[in-house]
Amino acid sequence: MLWNALLLALREIRRNVLRSILTILGVVIGVAAVIIMVTLGGGATRSVSSQIESMGSNLLMIRMGQSMGPGSGIGVPPFKIEDAIALQRDIPSIRVLAPSASQTATAIAGNNSWATSVTGTDNRYLDVRNWPLERGRPFTEGELRAGQALCLIGATVSKELFGEQDPIGESLRIKTISCKIIGLLAAKGQSSMGRDQDDLILMPLRAFQRRIAGNQDVTLIQVSIRDGESTERARADIERLLRERRKIDATEQDNFGVNDMKELTKMLTGTTQVLTTLLSAVAAVSLLVGGIGIMNIMLVSVTERTREIGIRLAIGALEREVLMQFLVEAVVLSSLGGILGILLALGASLALADLLKVPFIFNGGIVLTAFLFSAAVGIIFGYFPARRAARLDPIEALRRE
Numbered sequence: 086m087l088w089n090a091l092l093l094a095l096r097e098i099r100r101n102v103l104r105s106i107l108t109i110l111g112v113v114i115g116v117a118a119v120i121i122m123v124t125l126g127g128g129a130t131r132s133v134s135s136q137i138e139s140m141g142s143n144l145l146m147i148r149m150g151q152s153m154g155p156g157s158g159i160g161v162p163p164f165k166i167e168d169a170i171a172l173q174r175d176i177p178s179i180r181v182l183a184p185s186a187s188q189t190a191t192a193i194a195g196n197n198s199w200a201t202s203v204t205g206t207d208n209r210y211l212d213v214r215n216w217p218l219e220r221g222r223p224f225t226e227g228e229l230r231a232g233q234a235l236c237l238i239g240a241t242v243s244k245e246l247f248g249e250q251d252p253i254g255e256s257l258r259i260k261t262i263s264c265k266i267i268g269l270l271a272a273k274g275q276s277s278m279g280r281d282q283d284d285l286i287l288m289p290l291r292a293f294q295r296r297i298a299g300n301q302d303v304t305l306i307q308v309s310i311r312d313g314e315s316t317e318r319a320r321a322d323i324e325r326l327l328r329e330r331r332k333i334d335a336t337e338q339d340n341f342g343v344n345d346m347k348e349l350t351k352m353l354t355g356t357t358q359v360l361t362t363l364l365s366a367v368a369a370v371s372l373l374v375g376g377i378g379i380m381n382i383m384l385v386s387v388t389e390r391t392r393e394i395g396i397r398l399a400i401g402a403l404e405r406e407v408l409m410q411f412l413v414e415a416v417v418l419s420s421l422g423g424i425l426g427i428l429l430a431l432g433a434s435l436a437l438a439d440l441l442k443v444p445f446i447f448n449g450g451i452v453l454t455a456f457l458f459s460a461a462v463g464i465i466f467g468y469f470p471a472r473r474a475a476r477l478d479p480i481e482a483l484r485r486e
Contacts (some may be wrong), residue, residue, distance in 0.1 A: 094309055109422030110383045112462060113374025116455045117433065118368030123451045124434040126361025128443035143180075143310035144213065144346040145320060147327070161300035161340045166290075168330055172306065176322045178314040183209040184303040185351025186293060192286060194246040194257040202285045203259055205293020213307045221253045222266030224289055228357050232291030236264040239283035240272040257286075262296050264288060275442075316345050372458060375422060376466035378417055415467020423459030428450055 149161045169184040192199050206222045210216070218237070228235055236257070242250045252266045257481040264286075273282040296300050310319045320343050329340055386411035429448075 091098065101353045103233065104382065105418060105421075108378050109375065109418050109425070111378045112419050112422030113426040113429060115369060115371030115373075115375050116215065116423050116459050117430040118371055119365050119455050120427065120430035120451055120470060121434050122361055122364045122368050123394050123442065123448055124430070125437055125441065126364070126446055127446045128355060128438050129441075130361075131445045131446060132355045143314070143316055145308040145310065145313065145316065145323065146344045147308060147323065147348065148342045149304055150340065150342060162331065163300075163304055164341075165301065166303055169303060169306050171330060172308070172323060175326060176319065177388040178310055178319040178322065180309045181209050181312040182306055183207065183361065184290065184306050185210060186290065186298055186302055186304045188293075188297055190259050192242060192246060192257045192259050194255065197246045199242060199245040201239075201295065202295060204285055204287050205290040205297065206287055206292055210287065210307070211310045216269045216273070217271045220251070221266070221272040223268060225353060228260050229289045229291065232289050232295055234262050234264045234292055234296070235267050237268040237270055237287040237436040238266055238272045239285045241281055241283040241405060242286055243269055259286070262292075266414040277322060281312075320345060328337055334363065369458075372462055375459075376419070376462035379418055380462060380466035382418075412464065412467050416463035418461045419463030419467075421455070426459065430455075433457075445450060 101292070138157050149163060153219065164184070165182055169182055173179055174298070184208055185204050187202055187204040189200060190203045192201055192203075203208075210371060211223060219240075221237070223237070226234060238246075238257075239253060246252070247255065252269060256263050257263050258264070270283065270285075270287075275281055288297075290303075308319070308323065310316050323343050324339065327343075328339065331340065333339065358448055430452075437447055
């Protein structure tokens with residue numbers, strides 16, 4: 086009986102191809118939208134996590150001021166290099182730390198110029214940030230102590246100033262000093278905040294302080310915690326030590342912030358997942374609209390085929406057989422819409438993932454769920470028209486023209 090009902094359903098769909106396509110369009114759009122939202126949301130979440138992890142493992146960022154936004158350190162006493170030395174000496178859970186200071190400046194090489202971020206630091210910056218060199222070498226201890234005008238540049242700076250030319254051994258000018266390039270950093274791409282991580286120049290901290298900043302300030306200390314150590318405990322130890330060194334009373338609020346990158350990862354991925362869920366819920370409304378379209382067209386079909394239904398009932402067809410016929414037809418329509426929606430979603434997700442620069446992550450669970458939901462839409466919205474057809478009075482049905 087089910088097989089015959091399926092064949093009859095396919096025959097009716099072929100008989101009204103255009104109407105069937107328009108009927109399932111809402112289901113196609115709904116299924117596709119849900120899958121696309123979840124797939125891109127999963128890719129965005131993975132991208133955020135991998136970008137933050139690329140900054141370094143067990144990483145804590147000690148900043149001036151409480152917030153992470155622009156201007157958060159205005160009016161706040163800066164750190165000193167002695168603070169970094171004390172942290173490394175007195176907190177055993179710290180594996181390595183890197184003090185640094187940054188400033189935006191224009192770098193000039195030949196006829197090319199580029200506004201970028203210049204950071205004074207040492208080789209520990211590369212260790213903390215898990216940032217290898219693509220070519221060249223790091224600073225030597227003698228160069229760091231002497232504060233020589235040497236620099237490591239990011240891929241973006243290299244491209245803007247030197248194009249395809251190898252920058253190693255070349256010089257660039259920052260303000261009034263000439264800086265020799267000894268290394269090219271491996272490309273990292275954009276951060277989770279949308280900032281180009283490769284748009285920077287690194288130079289020895291002493292050279293930066295003397296010749297760029299004109300002071301001995303340290304504006305950021307990046308800390309890598311030893312594997313197996315608690316970042317929460319290390320954070321508490323850092324806060325306690327810095328409060329002592331910065332002479333902050335028990336009643337006063339910290340004038341610095343210690344940010345755990347794991348917490349930032351959880352916050353950003355959580356936000357991404359919430360947005361994905363909300364957008365998917367909105368997209369799922371299209372499935373309900375598609376279900377209403379199926380119910381509407383099935384009611385029209387029952388009206389058009391009233392005489393056919395009457396004949397079937399008159400020659401002995403059971404009500405449940407008529408019910409099954411129309412219910413199967415509704416489920417076939419919605420399932421066909423689900424299949425077309427899945428194909429459309431996978432193609433669109435691949436294209437959009439490449440456009441948005443996020444990884445394409447196939448989620449078999451959401452694909453199966455969307456298909457089952459589309460089939461359920463057919464059952465739910467097809468049941469009323471099917472029941473109406475099954476309960477027709479054969480005599481009244483045969484009288485209709």
